[in-house]
Amino acid sequence: xxKISNWKEWDGRADAELAALYVEQRLDRDALAAMxxxxxxxxxxxxxRFKMTEREKVQMRRCLGGCERLFPSSWIGHRQCPACxxxxxxxxxxx
Ligand SMILES: [Zn+2]
Numbered sequence: 001x002x003k004i005s006n007w008k009e010w011d012g013r014a015d016a017e018l019a020a021l022y023v024e025q026r027l028d029r030d031a032l033a034a035m036x037x038x039x040x041x042x043x044x045x046x047x048x049r050f051k052m053t054e055r056e057k058v059q060m061r062r063c064l065g066g067c068e069r070l071f072p073s074s075w076i077g078h079r080q081c082p083a084c085x086x087x088x089x090x091x092x093x094x095x
Contacts, residue, residue, distance in 0.1 A: 012084075015083065018032065018036065019050065021035065051078070058074050065088050
């Protein structure tokens, strides 16, 4: 098994950590890459996937996907945290 050394799987916990650092603490992507031990492109892909780029519009909303935790939601219709979204989409086991 060979893996690129700086590749790490993204799971709900990592997404939540990314969101908290990027959206709430307003760190830039370079800082996030260093803090999370991931590549800049990996961070950027994830930020755009969850539409965190418009930080001003992001609000903490309660997840309706099952866990009921607060998560950074990019718009009013975005009501599942990344972990529940992935779980409900059948991409991974429910935690
Ligand atoms: Zn959830």
